[in-house]
Amino acid sequence: MSRKSPADAQLVAAVRRLLRYGLPVTPASADAVLLDLRGVVARAVDPTDTASLTTALDGTLRGLLARFPDVRYASAARALFGLSPAEPGQNLTVRRDLAAEQAGHEAHHFRKRVEPKLIEKIAWELLTDADRFTRSPMIAPRLAPVGHRQLVQADPFAWEVAEHEEHLARLWSAIYAARAELLAVERLISLRADRMEILRTAVTAAWRWATARAEAISYTTAFVPEAGVSADEVVALAGWTPALTAAQASRLVEAATGGASREQFVAALHGEPGLGNAWTEGFFSPPASPEITPDEQNGQLP
Template sequence: MVDAVARLLRRGLPVTLAAVDPVLLELRGVLARAVDPGDEASRIAALDGTLRGLLARFPDARYAAAARALFGLPPATPGMNLTARRALAAERAGHEVHHFRKRVEPRLIATLTAELLADADRFTHAPLIAPRLAPVSARQPVLADPFAWEVAEQEEQLSLLWSAIYAARAELLAVERLISLRAERTDIVRAAVTAAWRWAGARAEAISYTTAFAPDLTIDELVALAGWTPPLTPGQTSRLTEAAAGGVAREQFVAHLHGETVLDDTWTTGLLAALQSTEPTSPEQPGAGGSSTAVPADPDQNG
């Protein structure tokens, strides 16, 4: 696997048929993301997207820019050959080129390989994989038959489940992006509240789906597909889920939780922890002594 990833360096990204080792195209994470797993071009596109995502979240912050440059992503520019990319990567890493190539580059390749394998493992043990959709050119009516109704209802509920999970994932990503951009605190808090609403809605959909069609699936594992969330007690989890049940609007969700601390103290504070650790505190900010409810309530709510 390490040799297969190292082989990609010669051309860099995007992945091409000439540079890719077939072993990479058989990874579970690649197959799961491919629009058509049986099509080589589709798997190559999926591998390319997977690598870009892993490099964007490279676990070693010191060498993240160097790893991206090495594989042809910004700060590298299109058309740079390996020699130029290696020199740029060494510069970003703060090393002399020869030392970088001999000592650092192998570690970066090994780290990316480990991330690829971990990604594949996550898909291997995923409780459910999102269904692939194909274009439909003609109406597909449901026959007036109990079996057909049940199949249609299951697909309907499955679509609602994945819609909710992806909506929650989008909002959790938005929070992380805003924190990384060091956006205005009120904007981050608003996004965090929206993420709580979407996450709780996804959990409600997971409960509905598993109860009706898949009792063997674990609700927490399904919702975890949306992304990382602050640790919650069973009671807090239940309270958020209850507030979002029935497909309520965001405003209703916030209103249901008005006066409670789970949304501010636990959820929002947990998501803003990365921001709090690098900014000064004041009496109006979390972490500044005083009440544990210092995190501002949803900016869209009065009172």
């Protein structure tokens, strides 16, 4: 890992202190430097409330540990912070012993040589997550409970505001629906589920993604000054998808436009198996290895 700035060093220290308590994160165990991360603030229901920020930090860490990039040490990292295979309430000594066992190291060696690198890696992942939110072109609007009817006044300005909110709601509904199906595909692949089940889910993901892209095109076309981003940048928020040519992506959108159901979407593409294969087979291709900097390569976990 490359040399860290002072801010990065503070983050590493905060993650190290958090390790004493493990997960779930509590207001007492979370330093301000962690709660102030852009990815945490963006996920908080109320970014001005410490409890809400704490919940967002807990969820962020669980997600990062679930997708820990070093496969060999993923189970050890989770155990170290109190997630399965560890059990709730275990103290740090017990968690360290279990993590060392999961990593295949002697306990003393694990604590002195491996644990510091795992902490640095988690801090680095938190910084990377925050950077993604910093560079994100759009962030989903937060919703709050409403106890009364929201009438729209008979006024052109009020109509414009309501229409904008309508577009936003449809857009984010489609983005999250696509994300759910893309995650479902990856989960089934990880579970080594039946290939036909994976393919069916991948087709559903294609339909949801195409619907989301159609909504993104509609939104960015109608609200270009407000959006300031392209449809591709918006739909990318749903998650990774197999590589498609511009023509293939347009064809998928065409099949999904107009509120097409999944059945209508599949029927529209029935005579184009090549397009379907380009999408579905992309999920079965080996994932690219994450880039490792020379500093990280020299300092890889032992």
